[in-house]
Amino acid sequence: MILELAYITAAAVISLILFIALDIFWKLPKEGGVSGADAISREIVAAGGDKNGGWMLGNIICSPDASAGTLLAACGYWICGIPGGIAVAVLVFIGARICADKGWAGTSGALAATIIIWALSTFAGFPPEAFIAGMIIAILLVQGISPLHASRALGSIWRKI
Amino acid sequence: MLELAAAVCAVVAVYAALRAVLEKNTLRKLPFINVMNFAVAGIIALILPHPLTLVAAVAYFVGATLEANAIASALAKLTPEDEP
Numbered sequence: 151m152i153l154e155l156a157y158i159t160a161a162a163v164i165s166l167i168l169f170i171a172l173d174i175f176w177k178l179p180k181e182g183g184v185s186g187a188d189a190i191s192r193e194i195v196a197a198g199g200d201k202n203g204g205w206m207l208g209n210i211i212c213s214p215d216a217s218a219g220t221l222l223a224a225c226g227y228w229i230c231g232i233p234g235g236i237a238v239a240v241l242v243f244i245g246a247r248i249c250a251d252k253g254w255a256g257t258s259g260a261l262a263a264t265i266i267i268w269a270l271s272t273f274a275g276f277p278p279e280a281f282i283a284g285m286i287i288a289i290l291l292v293q294g295i296s297p298l299h300a301s302r303a304l305g306s307i308w309r310k311i
Numbered sequence: 312m313l314e315l316a317a318a319v320c321a322v323v324a325v326y327a328a329l330r331a332v333l334e335k336n337t338l339r340k341l342p343f344i345n346v347m348n349f350a351v352a353g354i355i356a357l358i359l360p361h362p363l364t365l366v367a368a369v370a371y372f373v374g375a376t377l378e379a380n381a382i383a384s385a386l387a388k389l390t391p392e393d394e395p
Contacts (some may be wrong), residue, residue, distance in 0.1 A: 151315075154312050155315070157395070158315070158319065160317070160342060171384060172348070184380055184384075185380070185383075185384035185387065186380035186382070186383030186384040186387070187380075187383070188382070188387065189338060189383040189386055189387030190341060190342075190383050191337055192387070193338040193339060194339075197339065203352060207384070210345065211341050211342060211345045211376065211379050211380075211383070212313060212337075212376060212379055212380035212383060213376055214372065214373055214376055217349075218349075218372060219387060221349055221352060221353060221372075222352065222365075222368065222369050222372065224354070225353065225356035225357075225365055225368055228356065228357075228360065229356060229360045229361065229362060229364065229365050230362055230365065232390065234362070234365060236347055237362075237365070238365065240367065241332070241366065241369040241373075242373075244373075245369065245372070245373030245376070247381055248373060249373070249376055249377050250380075252325070275332065275350075275382050277312045278322065279312055279313055279316040279357060280312065280316065282316055282320070282353045282356065283315070283316035283319040283320060283353070285349070285353070286319060286320050286323050286346075286349055286350050286353050287319065287323070289345075289346055289349045290323050290327070290346055293341060293342040293345055293346050294323070294327050294342070294346040297339070297342040305382075
C-alpha cells in the first residue's frame with residue numbers, strides 16, 4: 151500500500167513537471183490560443199489572478215494540451231502498450247484540430263508521456279496505472295485547489311523563462 | 312494498484328464536481344469541471360481495459376474540452392469586455 155502510494159506520488163510529480171514544461175515550451179501562457187481561453191483568462195484576472203497563468207489555464211480547459219496528452223497516453227499505454235500511446239497521440243491531434251487549436255502541445259505531450267511511461271515501467275518497475283492516478287492528482291493541484299494561486303505561480307514561471 | 316488508482320480518480324471526480332456546484336460564477340466553474348473530466352476519462356479507461364474504451368475515453372475528453380470552449384466563448388460574446 152505504501153509502495154503503491156509512493157509510485158502514485160512520484161508519477162504525479164513527473165506528470166506535473168512534464169506537462170508544465172511542454173505547455174511552456176509550446177508557449178501556452180503567451181496568448182489565448184482559442185477564443186474560450188481568452189474569456190477564462192479575463193475572469194481569472196478579474197478575480198485577482200495572473201494574465202499569462204490565466205491563458206495557460208484557459209488553454210488547458212479549452213483544448214487538449216500536454217496535460218490531456220499525458221493522461222490519455224497513460225491510459226493508452228496501460229491498455230495497449232506503446233501502440234496505445236501512439237494511437238492516443240493521433241486521436242489527440244485530431245481532437246485538437248476539432249477544438250480549432252493549431253498547436254502541437256497535446257500530440258507531443260502524448261508521445262513524450264508514452265516514452266517516459268515506457269522507460270519508467272520497463273526499467274524502474276512503475277505500474278502504468280500509477281500514471282493515470284498521478285496525472286489526475288497533478289491536474290487537481292493545478293486547476294482544482296485554487297486556480298487563482300495556480301495562475302500566479304504559472305505566470306511567474308513563464309516570466310522567469 | 313488498480314483499485315487504488317480508480318479510488319484516487321473517483322475521489323478527485325467527486326471533489327471537483329462538488330467544487331463546481333458550490334462555485335457561483337459559470338466561467339470559474341470550468342477549471343473544476345475540467346478536473347472532473349480528467350478524472351472521469353481516467354475512470355473510463357481504468358474500469359474496462361479494452362482498445363475501444365480508450366477511444367471512448369479520448370472521445371469523451373475531446374468532447375468535454377470542445378463544450379468548455381463553446382461555453383466560455385459564448386459567455387465572452389454575451390458579456391461586454393470590461394478591460395480598458
